[in-house]
Amino acid sequence: MANNSDTRRKKVQLGDQKLKRGEGGETHQIAEDGVPTLTTKQGAPISDDQNSLRIGPRGPTAMEDFHFREKIFHFDHERIPERVVHARGFGAHGYFENYASLANVTRADLFQRPGEKTPAFVRFSTVAGNKGSADLARDVRGFAVKLYTKEGNWDIVGNNIPVFFIQDAIKFPDLIHAAKEEPDRGFPQAQTAHDNFWDFISLTPESIHMAMWIMSDRAIPRSFRFMEGFGVHTFRLVNARGKSTFVKFHWKPKLGMQSVVWNEAVKINGADPDFHRRDLWAAIQSGNFPEWELGFQLFDETFADNFAFDVLDATKLIPEEEVPIRKVGRLVLDRCVDNFFAETEQVAFCTQNIVPGVDFSNDPLLQGRNFSYLDTQLKRLGGPNFTHLPINAPKCPFATLQQDGHMTLVNPTNRANYEPNSWGGEFGGPRESPERGFQSYPSQETGPKLRIRSDTFADHYSQARQFYISQTKVEQEHITAAFTFELSKVEVPAIRSRVISHLLNVDRALAEAVAKALRLKTMPKPAEPARPPRTDLEAVQSLSILLNAHDSFEGRKLGVLTSDGVDVGVLKALRQALDKEGAILEVIAPEIGGVEASDGSWLEANQTISGGPSVLYDAIAVLVSDEAVPQLIKDPAARDFVVDAYAHSKFVAYTSSALPLLKAVLGNRELDQGFIEIKTAKEVADFLRSCCKLRFWERTSEEPRRIGG
Ligand code: HDE
Secondary structure: OOOOHHHHHHHOOOOOOOOOOOOOOOHHHEOOOOOEOOEOOOOOEOOOOOOOOEOOOOOOEOOOOHHHHHHHHHHHOOOOOOOOOOOOEEEEEEEEEEOOOOOOOOOOHHHOOOOOEEEEEEEEEEOOOOOOOOOOOOOOEEEEEEEEEOOEEEEEEEEOOOOOOOOOHHHHHHHHHHHOOEOOOOEOOOOOOOHHHHHHHHOOHHHHHHHHHHOOHHHOEOOHHHOOEEOOOOEEEEOOOOOEEEEEEEEEEOOOOOEOOHHHHHHHHHHOOOHHHHHHHHHHHOOOOOEEEEEEEEEOHHHHHHOOOOOOOOOOOOOOOOOOOEEEEEEEEEEEOOOHHHHHHOOOOOOOOOOOOEEOOOOHHHHHHHHHHHHHHHHHHOOHHHHHOOOOOOOOOOOOOOOOOOOOOOOOOOOOOOOOOOOOHHHHOOOOOOOOOOOOOOOOOOOOOOOOOOHHHOOOOHHHHHHHHOOEHHHHHHHHHHHHHHHHOOOOHHHHHHHHHHHHHHOHHHHHHHHHHHOOOOOOOOOOOOOOOOOOOOOOHHHOOHHHOOOOOOOOEEEEEOOOOOOHHHHHHHHHHHHHHOOEEEEEEOOOOOEEOOOOOEEOOOEEOOOOOHHHOOEEEEOOOHHHHHHHHOOHHHHHHHHHHHHOOOOEEEOHHHHHHHHHHHOOOOOOOOEEEOOOHHHHHHHHHHHOOOOOHHHOOOOOOOEOO
16 A cells, blocks of 8 residues: 655645644654644644545545544534625735824824824625625625724724615615525626616615616726725714714725726636735735725714705715815735635624724614624624634723633633622722723614604715716716616516616616617606705716826736747836836736747746736737737737727737737727837836826727716
C-alpha cells in the first residue's frame, strides 16, 4: 500500500496560517522545521489524513475512526443559514476619523474629539440574490457600518439609495418574497425582472419613488468604492444637555460616484461574477484605501413640521439643496478580513445597536427593523452569544449580568449574577450609571391604538417625479431602458400596464417612452393617486450621478490590448501617466505568458483577451502591432473587446498600427472624439484627461448633460 507520509508533511504549507497554540506544552506539535503537525480538534496528532481506517484493504470503514468521523462531522456543519436578505456581501476593516468636536449636537463619544479614530467594519451587499449570486445584479446595495466606539458598538445599517420601497416594516416580508426567486420554480435569482416583483410594486404605490432609483444607474454601481451610502431613516442626535436634533446620515465616496451601463453589467456578471468584491479587495491590498466622508443633514422639529413630506416616511428624502450636508469625518477601509466566514459572514449588524448621544425616530420602518435584526442573528448564528464572536464584540470594556447559553465564551466571574445585590467591591459586579448610561430621548407620545398609515405619508409620486427630472438626459435614457427591460421579462400584460399607470403620475414622457418600447397596445389611465402629485418640486443636482462626477480617473482601470511588437514607448508613457493619476493599468495579451515588445523586452500579461474583456475596464487602449492585426480581426474575443468598449461609450486610445483592427471591427462607423490616437507623451496626457470624464456619452446620447425631461 502506498504510503507517502514523507511528501505529505511537506504539503502542509505554513504560509500565513497562524499556529493555534494550546495553553502549554505547545511545542511538540510543531516540528523543528516550523511546520505544524496536523491534529484533530482535540489536539491529537494525525498520522494519515489520506486514508480512512478500514478492515482489510478492501473492507468496511471502522466506526472507531475518530479522525474520519470528526472531520466529516465538522464538514457537514460548515454552513450557517445565509441572510434572508443581503446574503451576498463583502466586508473590510478600517476606521472612522472625526473632524471636529460635535458636542453641541451629540454627546456620542466618538464625535467629541477632533482627529479621534474609531475602529470600523463595513459590509457591502446586494439584497435579493443568494450568497453565490453575481455582483452586478440590478439591485440596491447594502452599506452597513459597525463602529466600535468607546461607549459601545454603533451600527449604521444603510443602503446606497436614500429611500426605501415601503413605509411600514410589516410589508417587508411581502416585498422580499416578491423580489426573490418565485417559490414554485426557484428562479429567477438576483433579479427583479419578473412578474411577482412588478406585480407587488404595481399594487404598492408607495414603492414607486424607490422603483425610479433602482431603475437608475444607482442600482448597477461600478464598484463599492464609487457609491454613496445613506442611513435612510431620520434619527436623533442628543447632546449632554438632552437637546435633540434630527439627523440623516450620508456617506460620500472620495472618488466620486460611478456606475456601469446595463449591457456591461450583464457581461461583467459572466466575465467576473466577483467584480465588486475583487475590486474592493484589490484596492485595499494595493494600499489604495477606499474612503467616504460621513455627512449629517441636521434639522429641528420646526423644519420637520414644515417640510413638504413626513420626515418619518422612509420613501422620502430631504434634498441636500434644502438641508445641506455637514461633513463630520471620514471612513477609511484599510484592511481585508483574515477569514471571510469568521468576519464577513458572522458579522451581525443590528439597527438597535446605538450609543448614548444617538436615538431612534418613530419611523415605522426603523421601529420594525429594531426587532428584526436581533431576531435574525439568533437564527443565523445559532444562539444569544453571537456578541462573543470577535467581529461582533465591543472593543470597549463591557460588563453584563447575562450568562450561559450556547457557545458562551465570557460569563460574569463575580459572585453576584443579579442586581440589586448587597455584595460589595469585586463580588458585587457591574452597576448601572445614570450619568453615563444611555438615556432615551423623552419625546411625548400619546394617541389611540390603531392600525393606520398617517395621511402625511400619502404622496407617492412627487419625489419620484423630482428624481426623474433631476437626471441628465443619458440617465433618463437609462431609466427608460431599465423599465423596458424589466417589464419585458414580465409575462402578464396587465402587470406591465399597471406599472405604466404609475409612471404616468411620475412623468408622462417616461411613461410613453416605456409603453412604446414595450409596444403596449393601449395606454392605461394614470393610477388613482391617494394625493395628487405635485409638479412644483424643481430638479436638484444632488440626485444625479453624472452631474456630481469628479473629473478624475483615480482608482479606475485601463485595459491595454497588446500583441508581440507592442510599442514599448507608448506603453511606458501610459503607465507613467496612470501612476501619477492613481489609476491602474492591466496588460491584456493573446496568451497569458505575455508578449515580446517592440524593443525585444518581455512584457508580462495580466489577462488573456477572453479572460479580460473590455467590460472589466473603465477605458481601453489598443496597442497591437501591424503583424498581429489580421489574426485579431478573426478572434471573436478581440472583436468584442473593441465593440463593447464602443457600445459602452468608453474612451479608446490606439496606436496607428491598431487602426485597421478598429476599422474592421466597427465597420463603417466613424471614429468619434472618444477615440484618441496616442504616440507622444502629450497625446497620452490628452487621452488621460478625456478618461477623467469617465465615459464619452456623446456617442450614445444626443444631449448627454441636459437635465430635465
Ligand atoms: Fe434590512 N435586514 N430590513 N434594511 N438590511 C437585514 O438582517 C429588515 C432595510 C440592510 O451586511 C437582515 O442581519 C426589515 C432598510 C442591510 O449583514 C434582516 C426591514 C435598509 C443589511 C433585515 C429592512 C436595510 C440588512 C437580514 C424593513 C437600509 C445587511 C440579515 C423594515 C436603510 C447587513 C440581517 C449585513 C439585513 C430586516 C429594511 C439595510 C432580516 C424588517 C430600509 C445593509 O434582519
